[in-house]
Amino acid sequence: MTTLQNKPTRVRWLILAILFAVTTINYADRATIAIAGPELKRVLGLSPVEMGFVFSAFAWSYVLAQLPGGWLLDRFGTKMTYFFSIFLWSLLTVLMGTVGLVAGATALALLFGLRLAIGAAEAPSFPGNSRLASAWFPTNERGTAAAIFNSAQYFATVLFGPIMGWLVHSFGWESVFYVMGGLGIAISFVWLKTVYGPKEHPLVNQSELAYIEAGGALTDLESKNRAATSGTIRTASAIRQLLASRMLLGVYIGQYCINTLTYFFLTWFPVYLVSERHMTILKAGFVAALPAVAGFLGGVLGGLISDRLIKRGYSLSKARKIPIVGGMLLAMTMIVCNYVAADWLVVLVMSLAFFGKGVGALGWAVVADTSPKDAGGLSGALFNTFGNTAGITTPIVIGYILQQSGSFAGALVFVGANAAVAILCYTLMVGEIKRFEFKSPVHG
Template sequence: MSEIPASALPAPARVGRYRWRVCAMLLAATTINYVDRQVLGVLAPFLQTEIGWNEIQYGYIVTAFQGAYALGLLCAGAIIDRFGTRIGYAIAIAVWSLAAMGHALAAGVVGFAVARFALGLGESGNFPAAIKTVAEWFPRRERAFAVGIFNSGSNIGAIIAPLLVPLVAAAWGWQAAFLFTGLLSALWLAIWLLWYRTPEQQPALSRAELELIRSDPAEPTTRIAWKQLLGHRQTWAFVAAKFMTDPIWWFFLFWLPKFLHAEYGLSLLQLGLPLIIIFVLADCGSIAGGWLAGRLLRAGWSVNRARKGAMLVCALAVVPIIFAAGADNLWLAVGLIGLATAGHQGWSANVFTLPSDMFPRRAVASVVGIGGFAGAVSGMLISTFTGFLLQSTGSYVPVFLMAGSAYLLALLVVHLIVPALAPTALGGDAGPPVA
């Protein structure tokens, strides 16, 4: 039998890349999310003078955001599941867009605290909505990459804010900075509502791409109660890691501009370059931390050794920040802080992988939610403590000492709770419950 010429064979269906447009929208939303939340941190040294709040009151304002963020994490998933990603995401970003612009109306501590609380409620919906959207639009083998792309928006936003906000505030006043970033959120919302549909409802999606998106076997959808997850030591290992280290990142976001202004006298426009360098280093650390764990796994290390080995390297990178408060040179301080932010993001990349190392896929999101709630609660406590500390002593030394030691202590606690990162079994199987 003669072979059929290749030119006579039907051309393979072109899969298409529409799903990556959806991912680009998620990246834009996450970037705006972090720009909106960091506007206050960038402007804080100058708002403190103009509005007249003290360190304790600023701590309360930051705590209001974190408290709302923690509460939002408890209910955002249910709201998004109830209304779907199109409307659920729209509700979240509408709330945070209005809240961001509402900062321009604040005239005192209470006004800023109310605006920050509303912003925290809205912004808590971003990651649950984005992760659910990825699950709707991507086959399982592409989801980690898609999540990695949109999650990079957190560092992009942290870089854009100190570049954009001082220019807008210097040209048109601090109120304009809040209005401008809130309008960016509103623009995204309008595009989302006009354009976004689920894959089955999107006419521009090719049949081949829809088949790719739906190519995985059906996943279990049985809801796993938090009570069941809290009975396992693996959950508490992740909670401990988040509780002990998340507040350090909140400190970096909300207090670094104040530190650089207080210690080195930087003006609003001078803050941009040091903050951009710090958060570019953080972005590099995020990539490097994930790469290191993968490299160790490819070298034959066990998941336990590779994950904890990478976490140890990242924890050690944070330790030198203890010298930052006493640095007599701005760029030495920027280098030490940038190394620490890189260490934190590398640490975070590995910590966020712990639930998937230890739990079945259907439980991962719930475990991440529990840990996120713990981290936000801890952030509230540390923000209030930092406000009182700076008001009474004016010294950042204790905060940097805490930051430098938190990661090594957290790694020790994680190792004591789960010495081998043993997987847990749910649904009646024998798992290693908390002793």
């Protein structure tokens, strides 16, 4: 009996499963506009540039709300801040389905406004994921944890891409927003009942707490007392010091480049399949799932490789950088699609590219490794601000490229070039990866 009592529980993996499920819904909700995009473009008569601005609307507010979202996480804790985030973005997704009730400029304005609101509502999501990974996982498991919740972006397409394509084909574009928004509202209440900090979770035992603490988990990060005192941080002073760090700035810029690939996939990729490769919307929904499967597998593998390297004695810096650099090299292969005609070859190359992007998407593990203890939400929010600025620029830049050239060739070069810049950031700028500590007081 004593042996059973002393055996560590594995509650951290339950927390990770919930993070994975919520992040899957998160990315599926983001992708609804891409799946419905070709039909919306036809119904509303939008130009490529107008469609680019609609695609980017989410990211404008998502970026602007990052720092307030991070402050809310540090001030009120992840559990309640994230609950309201999930519920609100899901309700707004349901309302997206009502755009068809109006017409013309009013419909376009409503579409743009709702996407802006969804972006603001989702702002605390990934900094919240990072905070929970820091609180629940030791260093030698954190890469795997971050890779798994981050790979949900691909799993969302694998699971929901075909479903959403079928919904548009069978019931019209409005149905996508009703179904996905309703699912998100349901999971927000699952979150409320299952997620706690390590020291407050009713299922965790002392053995698991001791194990994760010894491995570097910040187990008091989500405690009520900690959340209350974090509100005294002088935000402007903290941001200045974070941005003055060459290591962190390199990570932030690298994430912008990596997210350029993400937002191409979330916005223009289905349109690429329909307009450039002449697939039906239904077929595009299924075909888009294949690179997503590769991205999901690559994402999980990248975290496993990184943590395995740590266990074999490699430094934290090498263990994180090797998968990132190798993955981005593979991601650059998408440019090859400009030189092949067969659809199966395009799908194969895109699958290889997104496998590489998945392997290299370890930025959130690096944030969990480097964020200062008193400002994990703020650091994650700053990282996400840089990263998701790509959500503003990528759809618009590609829209202009398409309008000027009438082809996706330049767009694929643009996306591949960003992968190359990400490599330069991690090899030349980041240096040693370690937890950042403020050099002057930030508490008021």
